[in-house]
Amino acid sequence: MTIEVRVPTLGESVTEATVATWFKKPGDTVAVDEMLCELETDKVTVEVPAPAAGTLSDIVAAEGETVGVDALLANIAEGEGAAPAPKAEAPKQEAPAASGGGAGKSIDVMVPTLGESVTEATVATWFKSVGDSVEQDEMLCELETDKVSVEVPAPAAGVLAEIVAAEGATVDASAKLAVITSGGAAPKAAPEANAQAADGKAYTATTPGKDVEDAPSAKKAMAEAGISRDQVTGTGRDGRVMKEDVAKAVSSASAAPKASAPAAAPRAPSPAEDAAREERVKMTRLRQTIARRLKDAQNTAAILTTYNEVDMTEVMALRNTYKDQFEKKHGVRMGFMSFFTKACCHALKEVPEVNAEIDGTDIVYKNFVHMGVAAGTPQGLVVPVIRDADQMSFAEIEKAIAEKGRRARDGKLSMAEMQGGTFTISNGGVYGSLMSSPILNPPQSGILGMHKIQDRPMVINGEIKIRPMMYLALSYDHRIVDGKGAVTFLVRVKEALEDPRRLLMDL
Incomplete structure (x- = not known):
């Protein structure tokens, strides 16, 4: 079966684009949502993902050609007989097997198009944990770039089988974020299996108040107020602490009666004591x-x-x-x-x-x-x-x-x-x-x-x-x-x- 690859919607008032770069050549094996080529318009750069897995049979619009909206770019031969088994399909068989169903299909969750001149992003927050059921278009995670925050929706309904890029990891514009198993049962042991973050720390299922990325403004407010994370009750998603939560905690603490204590003799704190009270937070993009x-x-x-x-x-x-x-x-x-x-x-x-x-x-x-x-x-x-x-x-x-x-x-x-x-x-x-x-x-x-x-x-x-x-x-x-x-x-x-x-x- 032949699948056509066409020019996607380019945006308001944009009617044509130039084929800038092909990342694949005829005969190459491609996976679903793998980037095939890049188009340039007078406003943005648009990456074109593969609509299906298979083999790139031919390229219709070569590099340097000008194409209109919905123009044919290439053809993909879908099916096992089209080409040798794609390498990208091998790991996809593991997720359904782990679910115990065997009938599930693995779907990769890729980084969406980030926009002109944006080549990488940081995974800010995962809203789902491994083993959670997800609906199509339900928000899975949030990415931060140096310009905007981007929410990543689920491409299909199913079960979140694997998180590839944990919170805090830096990913490029064509990276894989996670794997969804569609049509299979939720893996029972999956929540216990930890994905490794970029710094080597394990990523575990999100629980309120623990392993949740608080809002950067809240972290700054807590540092300025000199209060710890345990003193604040988060009202954001998955117990995430927001700036307003810190303000409430500070006002509650100031309203509580303080026991009088004899004034202690002034003592200059040591550098080690000052360092223990500091908090270092990485700047957002x-x-x-x-x-x-x-x-x-x-x-x-x-x-x-x-x-x-x-x-x-x-x-x-x-x-x-x-x-x-x-x-x-x-x-x-x-x-x-x-x-x-x-x-x-x-x-x-x-x-x-x-x-x-x-x-x-x-x-x-x-x-x-x-x-x-x-x-x-x-x-x-x-x-x-x-x-x-x-x-x-x-x-x-x-x-x-x-x-x-x-x-x-x-x-x-x-x-x-x-x-x-x-x-x-x-x-x-x-x-x-x-x-x-x-x-x-x-x-x-x-x-x-x-x-x-x-x-x-x-x-x-x-x-x-x-x-x-x-x-x-x-x-x-x-x-x-x-x-x-x-x-x-x-x-x-x-x-x-x-x-x-x-x-x-x-x-």
Whole structure:
């Protein structure tokens, strides 16, 4: 039986791709989901897995050819007579035999496509243990890359017979993660058989509070609070400790009465005692990437920051007047971010170099605004992009920001949603920041920092009045943006916010 290998769905607005590399040649034996070739589009790199086991009989689209969606790439001859028994099939016979059923079929769980330029990932959490029954598309484990978290679903229903890559292991883009036995009984002794982790430690069945990878933010919070893992009750999946659990444990401990004890004489702790109270936690890939990109921005761009302040009286009054009607009609709350986004879009039209980027010796001016909105998550700072924000209404902007924010907190953002931004807004005010100097998000040339609104005495028409004021900070690349342009941009944002009618009149 011949199985056709066709071009998979390439993504929104992508209609063709180029065959970059074939990993197999005609006559080679292939296993299910084994990577056959790699396609390149103008946005991402796509790996094409084998839809069935067998022998690659012929290649229709050679390297360098341009193919459309659903085009035929190759043919696989399926069945025992097509080629000698595939080597990859040998270990698959062990899992059904171990189950005692003999009728089961082994299915490999492979690392899914990780996206453009991502070649490896770390196994963060297994949601299932060896011997557990799984449904098709049920989440088996979670991978962490240097950009996003990726959940791996079960390709078929059955029993998790083997875990190949334990928690903490680093796997490449074509690695096998586990083996599922479909159609067989659950292995009884399998949960006792431990898979070896990358560091040589045994991986055992997950039990609440033990061998569960807690959230990185929770580990950091426990280290800062000086409390142990045993003092915290995890409410996450499989007893995983989340940041909120640590906060509850700390508040409970502080509320408990403490027995008075005589003050001991001060004594300098020894280095060994200090070391015993330290906790060393490996940086996540996302945190490593954030650190690298921020440092690269400082090393590459000539970053300068200019400041101004804005009177938020009119924006707050307008928001209070229409927020109920706005939410009733559009189904989303009216916040300040839509005003700032609109104000920035208007200012970018007047000062286009803030919306441009440097490419070698060229300056690339963008005649559109893809607005990046920085969002804090337990894993770190991410910047989802609202595309064509300059063409959107207030309601559309608020809906997009709310949706991106939810996906960011849930770790569901795709890499495509964080690429292509031309300008960024960062709101440190939600955390209480009064003033800061934001760092550029390369290759962008500008980023606006918002801060907390604070009542301050201001002189208005010769009288001292209390006004809600906010400091604004624009960090820009001085290689492309001059001081005049940066100050003009910030003044235009200030004017639009202090008189929102200017936004309606495009002034």
